Amino acid sequence: WLRRVTNAVLVGTIHSEEHHPISRPLMRLYHPVVKLVLRFRWLTVAAAVVIVAGTVPIYFWLGSEFMPPLNEGTILYMPTALPGMSITQARAAIQTQDRMIKQFPEVDHVFGKAGRAETPTDPAPLNMFETVVTLKPEKDWRAGMTWDKLLAEMDRTIRFPGMPNIWWMPIQTRTEMLATGIRSVLGVKVYGPDLTEIGRVAREIEGAVATVSGTRSAFAERTTSGYYLDFTVKREAVARYGLTVGDVQDVVESAIGGTSISQTVEGRERYSINVRYVRDERSDPESLKRVLVTSPDGAQIPLAQLADIGFSTSPPSVRDEDGQLVGYVFVDVAGRDLGSYVDEAKRVVGERVQLPPGYRLGWAGQFEYLQRASARLRLVVPFTVLIIFVLLYVNTTSVTKTLIILLAVPFSAVGAIWLLWLLHYNTSIAVWVGLIALLGVDAETGVFMLLYLDLAFAEHQRRGRMRSWGDLEDAIIEGAVKRLRPKMMTVTVMFVGLLPIMWSHGAGADVMKRIAAPMIGGIVTSFLMELLVYPAIYAIWRRRQLPSATAGAAA
Incomplete structure (x- = not known):
């Protein structure tokens, strides 16, 4: 009596499928559909094949990328100037850029850096700016403003001649630069034996990719445009005054670069004391020509009499990869998938840029990850798919049943691909993770459907009621219609669990949406196709095993 009371209070009344308040209307709707499908079973299978075939072109229309953008909540603005910029010019430019960025209502604060920090892990030249833009919470943004709209507005507003913009995110930029050396979404590496020719080819590539749709900016490193101040010592003049080349170089080092003469101790910290000329005495070549060098007899000789002073251009830095010299072209891509952009960029570069013998190109950045x-x-x-096939075969011990269950895979691909296309999502690692997870879900729902059809078929055989097409039709209707509720519950639980992800917001939401989208679309179409196509395929397969069909074949 305790069991009956507990069930009555906690569980309630257990209804049969025919009288269940949820199953009854579902069965009433599904029953005529199954009868229609069984009547036109070959037409149903043909329609399913047409739908799957019609989805194939949609798949090839999808773009491709390595990973969707991971919104870190901050922006890294990285313009790059031509070599030769002075510290004064760099300071003025970065301050102006910071003020312009701070005018946007969505910006909380801005911190910019030009050049390298005091660490060997940051070999950035002075013409490379890094500005971290911290944004306010999105609830404080202007109405209708999105991440992409904000970046586009900033890119239009902040335009400095000779300084192409690159907009990215701090953490992602650091990992990309450490892994590939490229600080933009896409990079082109020019390999060759001569830096001058590498620079020429890189500038041609910069001009070529700038015409490709989706290019936000393109910048080729100036491999030979570094400016240097050379002091060429006149050995005859030095010898005439009784000096050595080292004496002149020591003066140049101490007067311009500075010489460490002592050390100051501040608690546990120690700092070198450097002495050099004041800025006005070393800020231009004419002032440097008046730097005095003391001879052994005490004479003060102007540096201009002991050395030729002039400017020259040479590589600001030298890159080497795979045993070859290399130059980079940084390309910032926006509003287009990376895969199709690189295909078009390769075609345009191939048409407009002629590579000399001994030179080659390499496409790097996120495209390199995409290829891998x-x-x-x-x-x-x-x-x-092979693992799923083996597991299903172990469970069913029938190749035919296993193949029928795996038909859910192309059925689910229909919904997954169409939903990705409707949401304008590109295929990426996140999307493929969702598709691989969908394979397991397909196998689960397919096993449920085939299991109930087999149970009904076996029950009719046990009762001796499997002698004609009408008996087979009744068995399929019983297995498909009267077991609709557990199938619906299985699919609904997965669907309801995944659907809220599509409305998620914040860091990582874009990645999770790409994982959930193919699963949501695939679950819906896979379930619908299983309800409609599985009974037709099962009827075609089992009809050959009927006694009447066997007798007819023998006759």
């Missing part, structure tokens, strides 16, 4: 991921997915996806 694509090659790995060509192995992972078929291997995943």
